């Protein structure tokens with residue numbers, strides 16, 4: 001399964017920051033659960049999420065200790081010795097700005113880290129001397145940019161005379177001090193200590209013009225084409241402005257954070273997905289091409305259109321532009337501001353309409369995130385936000401500006417996001433819907449394939465010439481399971497006429513899976529699993545199995561396509577559903593109808609990789625690859641390109657959602673030969689081990705061990721809930737002092 005190299009890298013990056021292993025380990029475990037083992041996210045910005053989580057946990061600990069200690073009478077009287085107080089603080093290593101930071105708040109180990117692409121005083125995590133790997137943009141197996149993971153690029157700010165007056169949020173403001181509205185005329189250019197939500201506006205010639213946001217009544221003032229000042233009181237605001245050069249900027253801001261320690265910075269991707277999901281659910285948008293990026297773009301286009309129209313006609317009265325409250329003079333010069341609420345647009349619109357006569361820029365505001373959209377024509381856009389959440393109540397530090405090219409989401413992805421009806425995108429003969437009743441996540445992006453595909457080096461050849469006469473039923477001409485047929489392929493009595501596995505065959509497979517060591521037939525001198533690791537000392541081979549396998553009728557057989565000895569190759573036919581589990585296991589697969597014992601559910605489809613190829617992917621995020629352990633070590637299966645596995649991470653089918661359950665899973669995986677008799681490659685098909693009720697989750701035993709707690713070879717803490725769960729639970733002491741497993 002997933003190599004420990006991820007863990008090692010994470011430890012290394014944290015060690016470079018002076019954080020000790022003991023502090024890293026528990027937080028990393030939690031984070032892995034939280035991020036569904038998405039190492040790519042965890043490793044982003046040099047493990048910024050991990051560092052943040054460690055610091056948060058230290059902070060929480062310190063706060064708790066402080067609270068606990070405050071209760072002690074001697075400390076309440078201020079008699080705690082200095083040394084004790086110091087102990088409550090976060091570790092020394094976490095306070096790089098010690099000299100500057102003299103607040104009474106519990107010490108925050110590191111300042112909140114900037115997002116990728118921001119400049120200025122880069123955080124320790126971004127400094128090259130940390131020695132951690134540089135950020136790698138995700139690529140697909142073809143080497144093309146993976147569509148879903150939107151890279152951030154710093155916005156190129158032009159200082160030339162033609163550059164528009166665009167707002168660049170000031171990075172890392174550091175105080176909660178309430179702000180007052182600053183009239184552009186009275187601005188102090190070059191102010192270097194702007195507070196938390198303050199943003200700068202440049203006039204294209206390097207001069208700061210300014211924009212401030214605080215916790216007072218909402219105000220946006222526009223005094224000239226390139227001058228804009230805002231003071232906001234409600235939770236957040238949205239502003240739109242265009243420049244002479246046709247650029248449109250949208251700026252949505254949170255009000256300053258107050259007492260929200262659990263905020264985390266969502267990625268652009270998370271934000272976009274959450275918004276898209278919301279639109280799909282709440283507004284029932286059915287257009288498969290819908291995207292938030294496009295939506296924002298449309299706002300910009302409409303805005304420009306309206307603004308341009310305003311130049312030529314008198315329609316710019318507030319009654320005619322219900323959501324737009326701006327200064328007409330400024331509009332005429334192509335710069336403007338507008339505001340509306342995210343959940344209360346109508347209220348504000350009404351307010352704006354009702355107050356037409358007093359139509360003042362003060363009556364603006366409230367949107368729960370910070371967004372910047374630039375250059376409609378080039379469709380670039382930037383989201384800068386912190387603490388965005390579905391309720392729109394998030395607040396946070398002011399963010400730096402990041403710009404993301406809009407068109408990085410492939411058509412497939414659009415379809416995936418909008419195609420709640422069928423996660424297979426029509427690639428199976430049945431539709432498989434997905435549902436999330438737990439949160440607003442949408443399924444991970446991957447290419448749905450109904451059949452496995454060779455990635456590159458795997459020696460998988462399907463040649464008719466290799467099928468011997470005694471391996472097929474060339475004389476059959478109908479259904480091989482029909483009573484009158486004496487078919488040699490069907491003689492193995494694998495399937496019943498109902499398309500189920502024969503009871504005996506199934507039981508034998510279950511017994512074999514229960515104790516695989518008993519069925520080991522081969523030990524290799526140099527096991528491919530070890531060899532591919534390129535470590536100097538190879539561990540001895542654990543042995544390889546000769547598993548019971550199904551041989552279906554294949555191309556050389558004379559029977560019909562609907563022959564009873566062709567089950568797996570017919571594909572999925574049951575009603576299944578992908579759903580989000582409620583106990584931290586991410587997505588899962590369940591059946592919507594009752595399934596009998598021995599029924600075929602689906603096969604594991606993915607990229608067919610050689611073991612070295614699998615290890616080369618070690619820096620990527622694995623989705624539990626499956627080893628095709630067949631006759632390894634035998635003469636026939638030797639060669640680096642013959643020891644194979646299936647990886648469903650990037651290309652996969654519905655099986656990539658099947659979760660693990662120790663021992664008493666309801667599915668069993670059985671090798672199936674469909675195209676040829678090659679022993680080193682086979683299909684892996686899932687069959688029911690027992691009758692399964694409608695709505696029951698489908699699970700299989702990945703066959704993994706959960707015993708290395710320091711550097712786990714598995715990327716997840718098992719939550720299967722089985723009474724036979726193999727995970728070693730930490731031993732805790734009960735109140736009576738007895739040790740027990742948690």
Ligand SMILES: C[S@@+](CC[C@H](N)C(=O)[O-])C[C@H]1O[C@@H](n2cnc3c(N)ncnc32)[C@H](O)[C@@H]1O
Pocket residue numbers: 036037444584585586587588623624655656657658659660661715716717718719720721
């Ligand atoms: C093949 S995927 C299964 C689908 C996955 N849950 C998802 O959301 O995409 C395997 C991953 O699911 C999670 N998982 C599967 N079984 C689990 C279990 N019993 N306990 C905790 N996590 C599990 C782990 O993150 C594992 O790496």
